[in-house]
Amino acid sequence: MYKVGFDNDKYLAMQSEHIQERIEQFGGKLYLEFGGKLFDDYHASRVLPGFKPDSKLQLLLKMKDQAEIVIVINAESIAQGKVREDLGITYNQDVLRLIDAFRDAGLFVGSVVLTRFANQKAAKQFERYLNKQGIKTYHHFTIPNYPFAVDAICSPEGLGANDYIETTRPLVVITAPGPGAGKMATCISQLYQDNTRGIKSGYAKFETFPIWNLPLKHPVNLAYEAATADLADVNMIDPYHLAAYGIQTVNYNRDIENFPVLTHLFTKIFGASPYKSPTDMGVNMAGNCISNDEACQEASRQEIIRRYLKALVDLQKGKADESVVAKIDSIMKEANIKVEERKVVVACKEKAAKTGVICCALELTDGRIFTGKTSPLLGAAGAMLLNTLKTLAGIADNVTILPAAILEPVCNLKTGALKGHNPRLHISELLVTLSISATQNPLAALVMEQLPALQGAQVHSSVILSDEDQNTLKKLGIDVSSEPIHGSKKLYHAK
Secondary structure, eight states: OOOOOOOOOHHHHHHHHHHHHHHTTTTOOOOEOOOSSSOOOHHHHHHSSSOOOTTHHHHHHTTTTTEEEEEEEEHHHHHEEEETTTEEEEEHHHHHHHHHHHHHHHEEEEEEEEEEEEEEHHHHHHHHHHHTTEEEEEEOOTTTTTTHHHHHHSSSTTTOOOOOOOOOOSSEEEOOTTTSSSSHHHHHHHHHHHHHHHOOOOOEEEEEEEESSSOOOOOHHHHHHHHHHGGGGEEEHHHHHHHSSSSOOOHHHHHHHHHHHHHHHHHHHHSSSSSSSHHBBBBGGGGGBBBOOOHHHHHHHHHHHHHHHHHHHHHHHHHOOOHHHHHEEEEHHHOOOOGSSHHHHHHHHHHOOOOHSSSEEEEOSSSOOOEEEEEESBBBBHHHHHHHHHTTTTTTTSSSSHHHHHHHHHHHHTTTTTTSSSBBOOHHHHHHHHHTTTTTTTHHHHTTTTGGGGTOOEEEEOOOOOHHHHHHHHHHHHHHEOOOOOOOSOOOOOO
């Protein structure tokens, strides 16, 4: 049962207010490193029910006249053709996607920085394309022994050798298509070069997780550990904040480990560090905007279960190693979380045990659960979806919406002219068939009208869903999990 646990409007107001305070603190210029996803932050919306996936974007829109965006990409990632697993596109393609998205929202994208630039052929080709589109580009280079050789780094031959990024607005948001791009290094480079030019500027970090003013073992913070298990991130009490203020706050290992080096860099540039702890560097009001802690704890427990099930599937697919599964399993044991707390898992397994075939289960936000099983014409996910939509439309179970005379030609097309192996309709194919039928069949039209009610639903499958079905369910706003079992003995499972 879905319960709101987060005040999104309060969050936007508090977060923008604190960013404005940081701009003024540093004399009118702030480089704000954005961690995590700037938009489509579905992890945050799952563990903080009420948090809008585009909250960060909306926050920037409140400050759009003050803000410009600089996108950072590692030139080595371009050369290696590095791919974002969640989107299936390369990092350089994602830079283009981000630019389009920011511009469509009305935000100003000032430039793109190619870090670790060494005249890589693919990086230069990408740069030429950006320049032809009127997008400014800059080069930052690898500095030996960064970030430890402070004197060499803070010199004309170190940071001074980087291109200086020309910016025109007080708030410069530094973002990237993924980790390892060099966002913080880009900020530090700008601080150094601003200082040599007599320009006052400062640095802060926009992070949502871990939430510094929640307990270390709060489920929201544990869910962050589960989400980043592949990065080996660990939440920790910030020892620098505790020593400076006598207050326990939560941060994560990488920021805590890097803080002494950052302090030395800040001191070298400014003469003194503006921060006493990693927590000080962050701008994060999320913990102050939780309106129902119980709802957030329950939502986070569910997220940890989903992350565990996903890790098992990724292990089966060869996309993750056993250490990721072990890490999340340890988190579950520590928080006394059982997979069976995810109700659709239990419903799906019961249906599969009863029928002996592949099954799926769906739970709506009001708590109602629906199931479906595989058949000669429909996959289990499609059958589950159709059963759900029919019930929502008030149509009796024995009423046929799509007769075999409509479904069979589509199935024959898949295995005939299109030379596919699976005749059953995927969810996307089912929805297209329903939408066409809706022009002549009022019941089909009524079923299609129920699609918005699926937003926020939960689904579990007794086998690993095809990429196509998973992507369609995600587009419908549904959170998906599955058993780590392939539905067939084939080696290629995408379709």
